[in-house]
Amino acid sequence: MLTVKNLRYDVADEELGQVDIIRDITMEVPDGQFVVITGPNGGGKSSLAKCIAGVYHPTGGRILFGEQDITDLSITERARLGISFAFQQPVRFKGIEVFDLLKLASGDKTLSVGAACQYLSEVGLCAKDYINREVDASLSGGELKRIEIATVLARKSRLSIFDEPEAGIDLWSFSNLIRAFEKIKSETNGSIVIISHQERILEIADRIVVIERGLVKAQGTKEEILPGLLGTDSAYPSCHMADQEGGAF
Amino acid sequence: MVYLDDKDIEQRILAEVADIHTTPTGAYNIRVNGKAQSRNSTANIQITSREDGSGININIKDGTRNETCCIPVVIAASGHKETVTNEFFIGEDCDVVIVAGCGIHNCGSQDSEHHGMHRFHVGKNSHVKYLERHYGETEHGTSGGNIMNPSTELFLEEGAHVEMETTQIRGIDSTRRSTSAEVKAGASIVIKERLLTNGTQFAESDLTARLIGEDSSANIISRSVATDNSRIKFVSNIVGAAPCSGHTECDAIIAGDAKVLAVPALDADHPDAALIHEAAIGKIAGEQLMKLETLGLTAEEAEAAIIDGFLK
Numbered sequence: 001m002l003t004v005k006n007l008r009y010d011v012a013d014e015e016l017g018q019v020d021i022i023r024d025i026t027m028e029v030p031d032g033q034f035v036v037i038t039g040p041n042g043g044g045k046s047s048l049a050k051c052i053a054g055v056y057h058p059t060g061g062r063i064l065f066g067e068q069d070i071t072d073l074s075i076t077e078r079a080r081l082g083i084s085f086a087f088q089q090p091v092r093f094k095g096i097e098v099f100d101l102l103k104l105a106s107g108d109k110t111l112s113v114g115a116a117c118q119y120l121s122e123v124g125l126c127a128k129d130y131i132n133r134e135v136d137a138s139l140s141g142g143e144l145k146r147i148e149i150a151t152v153l154a155r156k157s158r159l160s161i162f163d164e165p166e167a168g169i170d171l172w173s174f175s176n177l178i179r180a181f182e183k184i185k186s187e188t189n190g191s192i193v194i195i196s197h198q199e200r201i202l203e204i205a206d207r208i209v210v211i212e213r214g215l216v217k218a219q220g221t222k223e224e225i226l227p228g229l230l231g232t233d234s235a236y237p238s239c240h241m242a243d244q245e246g247g248a249f
Numbered sequence: 250m251v252y253l254d255d256k257d258i259e260q261r262i263l264a265e266v267a268d269i270h271t272t273p274t275g276a277y278n279i280r281v282n283g284k285a286q287s288r289n290s291t292a293n294i295q296i297t298s299r300e301d302g303s304g305i306n307i308n309i310k311d312g313t314r315n316e317t318c319c320i321p322v323v324i325a326a327s328g329h330k331e332t333v334t335n336e337f338f339i340g341e342d343c344d345v346v347i348v349a350g351c352g353i354h355n356c357g358s359q360d361s362e363h364h365g366m367h368r369f370h371v372g373k374n375s376h377v378k379y380l381e382r383h384y385g386e387t388e389h390g391t392s393g394g395n396i397m398n399p400s401t402e403l404f405l406e407e408g409a410h411v412e413m414e415t416t417q418i419r420g421i422d423s424t425r426r427s428t429s430a431e432v433k434a435g436a437s438i439v440i441k442e443r444l445l446t447n448g449t450q451f452a453e454s455d456l457t458a459r460l461i462g463e464d465s466s467a468n469i470i471s472r473s474v475a476t477d478n479s480r481i482k483f484v485s486n487i488v489g490a491a492p493c494s495g496h497t498e499c500d501a502i503i504a505g506d507a508k509v510l511a512v513p514a515l516d517a518d519h520p521d522a523a524l525i526h527e528a529a530i531g532k533i534a535g536e537q538l539m540k541l542e543t544l545g546l547t548a549e550e551a552e553a554a555i556i557d558g559f560l561k
Contacts, residue, residue: 055539075542084543091540094500095472096558104554105544151544 001066002029002052002159002191008060009047009214021047022058023214029159029207034185034192036202038235039211045195046088048211049163052193053085054078065159082158082190088167090148093135098147101135105151119150122183124176142173149180160184161193166201178204199235202226258325258354265384266350267321277319278305283331294318294345304334304366307347311340311372319348322365327357327393332364341372341406350382353421355393360422362396369401371436374408381413385420394422401428405436407462416443417452418560424452434462434491442471443560446479446507453482460493460522469497474556475507486514489522499528502559504552 009022022044029035037045050056052063054075063071070078079085093101102116103109117127123146133139135147145165152160165181166174178200184192185204194201202208208225210217218225229235259281263269269279272287276294279286285305290296293313297306307318320335339345351363371377385395403411417424430438438458446452458467467487475481487495499511513526533555541551 053543055543075539076545076547079543079545087536087540087543091534091536093537093555094559095561096555100554100558104541104546107545155544 001031001064002193003064004028004048004052004061005064006061007048007051007058007063009044009051009056009058020214022051025061025211025214025216027209027216027219029191029193031191032189033206034194034204035207035209036194036196036205037209037211038195038197038202038229039217043212044214045211046163049085049161049193049195052159053083053161055085079155084152084155084157084160086148086152086160086162086165088163088195090144092137092139092144096135097131098133098135099131101147101151102154105154107155111154116154119154120147122153123147123150123180124173125150142169145169146173146177146180149177153184156188156190158190159193160188160190161195163195164197165194166196166198174198197235199230202229202235255325259323262323262325262352262354262384262386263321266323266352266382267319267348269319269321273317273319275317275319276307280320280322280333282324282326282329291316296320299334299336303332304336307335307337309337309339309343309345312342313340314342314344317346317348321349322351322363324351324353324361324363325356326361327355327391328359328361330360330362332366334366334368337367337369337371339369339371339375339377341374343372343375343377345376346378346380348380350380350384351397351399352384352386353395353397354386354388355395356388356391358392360394360396362398364398364400366400367402369403369411371403371405371409371411373406375406376410377412379411379413381415383415383417383421383424385422387420395420396423397421398425398427400426403428403430403438405430405432405438405465407434407436409433409436411438412441413438414441414443416560418443418445419447419450421452422448422450424450424454426452426454428454428456430458430467432458432460432462432465432467432493435464436462437466437468439468440470442469442473442483444471444473444481445476445556445560446474446481447476448479449477450479452480453484455484456497457486457488458495459488459490460495461490463492465491465493467493467495467497469495471497471499471511472501472559473499473509474502474504474560475509476504478506480508480510482510482512484512484514485526486516487524487526488516488518489524490518492519492521493523495522495524497526499526500559501530502556503530503532 007025120127209219278288293310295308485497501509515524
């Protein structure tokens with residue numbers, strides 16, 4: 001169980017002074033649940049995810065992972081406790097190959113090519129074409145995104161957080177991504193948190209949390225929350241994405 | 250001058266610079282503290298001492314394929330200074346691997362220096378892979394510096410292809426490397442350089458490729474990491490004097506108070522010369538460290554993984 005209690009996160013801005021990104025968020029991610037955090041852009045969703053992973057340091061409130069207070073732990077310490085984080089904009093590395101990254105992610109230096117390929121296949125990549133590719137600018141945004149997700153799968157974490165996994169990828173990749181998440185949901189024992197506006201991702205959630213202006217606007221089961229979101233900025237149909245991408249098929 | 254007669258050190262350095270763990274197969278010449286310790290020629294690869302005693306000549310017969318020639322140098326001494334000239338005469342239609350490299354174990358307070366000149370004459374349509382690794386170590390509590398100034402000249406005949414890989418990771422206090430290549434019609438050269446400096450080390454590499462024949466090409470790729478207070482200077486120059494293609498790429502990671510100067514130059518002497526250069530110098534990005542930390546690595550482990558990958 002992940003518990004976020006009265007979380008606050010504000011930053012100092014030269015022009016605006018203190019800006020409250022997260023004003024007061026209290027929420028829970030029960031064990032084994034698939035939780036989607038949604039809400040309008042700029043509402044604090046990604047900042048919340050980064051506070052949980054340790055990338056951002058909250059200015060108030062506490063974060064508990066199980067019984068342990070992890071608010072003051074580093075990214076590394078949280079990762080070692082079993083928290084994984086897939087970045088919205090994955091990082092590129094010159095020289096580091098996909099196989100190297102999967103070995104680092106799994107924590108197993110002797111990870112076999114077969115096991116690494118399995119992770120790539122799960123995110124819809126033809127493993128033999130990618131295993132020895134460098135994680136550099138030669139990869140497209142969609143390829144990089146799926147490799148990022150594969151690194152999280154390889155960690156087999158108690159809690160996996162995905163920050164807008166659909167951002168920056170085309171519709172074709174998005175369909176694969178949905179299939180990958182459906183598979184993760186059916187096979188994993190850990191909890192999953194996804195930051196997303198996408199209706200198809202919301203549809204596979206167990207629970208939905210709506211964040212707006214740094215506050216929890218609503219939270220509950222999918223059945224309780226989703227009907228009220230359809231047609232709003234918190235639940236885009238996938239055709240909306242095609243419009244945004246310029247109809248990128 | 251202090252010489253060490255320690256077989257363990259010798260073996261360790263041979264393993265570092267040339268991956269030699271037992272007596273090598275094929276043609277080889279192992280030089281230890283200025284003297285030829287062992288040598289072997291084969292039917293196709295003849296190694297002979299130069300008449301002026303300055304080094305060795307390596308003659309490779311036409312049509313020699315799938316053979317290796319290994320010529321490592323070991324200096325297990327403090328205050329040893331040597332200048333060596335090795336010249337390779339590679340026939341036509343060959344396909345060979347040449348492994349060179351120099352390792353210094355400095356056990357005292359004086360500088361040890363190796364100045365090596367390698368000159369390659371690569372015959373028509375021959376393929377050569379040339380690997381050169383430099384390594385240095387200093388005994389604890391001693392202050393002698395390890396200095397290496399390698400110089401390489403390559404002359405590629407028509408249709409020849411050379412792939413040259415040089416690696417120098419730590420241990421060498423001062424390096425001035427000079428590499429030049431003259432590339433004739435249909436010939437190509439790929440040079441990959443890997444360099445890491447730390448402490449107060451200094452390394453300079455100056456590469457020039459002259460593309461003088463139609464459809465000749467050169468690809469120069471340098472990756473370097475400068476840490477602490479070390480300095481690296483990298484100069485690459487591709488001269489296109491014919492319809493040709495050339496590409497030079499210099500990437501450097503800088504850390505601590507290190508300094509890196511990259512000077513890529515292109516000189517098109519022909520209207521159909523297509524030349525490109527790319528250069529980038531920067532610190533390890535915070536996002537890169539953060540990503541690896543989310544995989545459970547500490548900041549130090551993440552930095553090491555990024556550098557290892559970059560220099561691979």
